[in-house]
Amino acid sequence: MKVIGFSSGVVGWDSNVDRMVKAIMEKSGYESEFVKLTDLNYSACKSCSWLCAKPQKCMLEDDLLPFFDKVKEADAVVLGSAIQMGTVNATMLSFLARFFGFRHVTIPIKNKPFVLALSGLGLRDEAGSKALADFKRALMPFQVNIIDAVGYSSRIPPCFSCGRIKECRIGGAYHVWGEKAHTMELTQDLFRRWEDDPNTMAHVEEAAEKLKGAIEV
Numbered sequence: 001m002k003v004i005g006f007s008s009g010v011v012g013w014d015s016n017v018d019r020m021v022k023a024i025m026e027k028s029g030y031e032s033e034f035v036k037l038t039d040l041n042y043s044a045c046k047s048c049s050w051l052c053a054k055p056q057k058c059m060l061e062d063d064l065l066p067f068f069d070k071v072k073e074a075d076a077v078v079l080g081s082a083i084q085m086g087t088v089n090a091t092m093l094s095f096l097a098r099f100f101g102f103r104h105v106t107i108p109i110k111n112k113p114f115v116l117a118l119s120g121l122g123l124r125d126e127a128g129s130k131a132l133a134d135f136k137r138a139l140m141p142f143q144v145n146i147i148d149a150v151g152y153s154s155r156i157p158p159c160f161s162c163g164r165i166k167e168c169r170i171g172g173a174y175h176v177w178g179e180k181a182h183t184m185e186l187t188q189d190l191f192r193r194w195e196d197d198p199n200t201m202a203h204v205e206e207a208a209e210k211l212k213g214a215i216e217v
Contacts, residue, residue: 002073004033004035004077005033005035006095007080008091016156019194020119020200024150024208025208027208037092041063043062060098064095075113078117083123086122086127087127087131087134103141116149116150123153148203152200155190160190
């Protein structure tokens with residue numbers, strides 16, 4: 001039994017998204033493999049269906065190539081994305097676009113258990129609901145079994161590291177804190193961790209149990 005997880009969390013960091021994906025897999029108790037999508041070089045689907053139709057997997061020769069067999073062979077999949085521009089980030093959506101290779105004549109990943117994880121600004125408002133709906137919509141053509149979706153409102157905008165937070169009036173920090181963003185001190189407590197939120201901790205545990213149960217069925 002094996003679970004594979006993919007995260008499109010922040011480049012180069014052990015981000016909230018990364019750690020949520022890892023925790024859900026580890027707490028399921030099964031052998032797991034974690035893949036950091038931002039470490040890979042790849043494109044979205046190029047519609048070269050004459051390559052993927054027969055093997056029923058994407059055959060573009062880039063960094064994603066080894067992972068489509070692993071998705072087919074895994075007993076379950078965990079996907080995690082940061083919310084950017086109000087939706088699932090482009091890194092994750094480009095990855096899911098490459099699932100088109102699975103959709104020929106039959107769908108080899110049909111009914112495979114999936115758990116989704118999202119983190120970012122606005123997760124509890126309209127933007128978060130839209131991001132989750134977009135995530136599910138991107139997976140709909142492949143008829144996978146989405147057994148749970150975990151979300152965390154980290155409220156950590158890229159503005160905390162961009163270097164221009166004190167002059168910007170269009171970024172996420174200004175959207176949340178207004179003029180205060182121009183004077184606020186960036187202290188460690190602003191970099192919130194999902195592990196410190198009891199509700200998210202409980203939901204991660206619940207998702208892991210659902211994943212375990214789905215595999216055992």
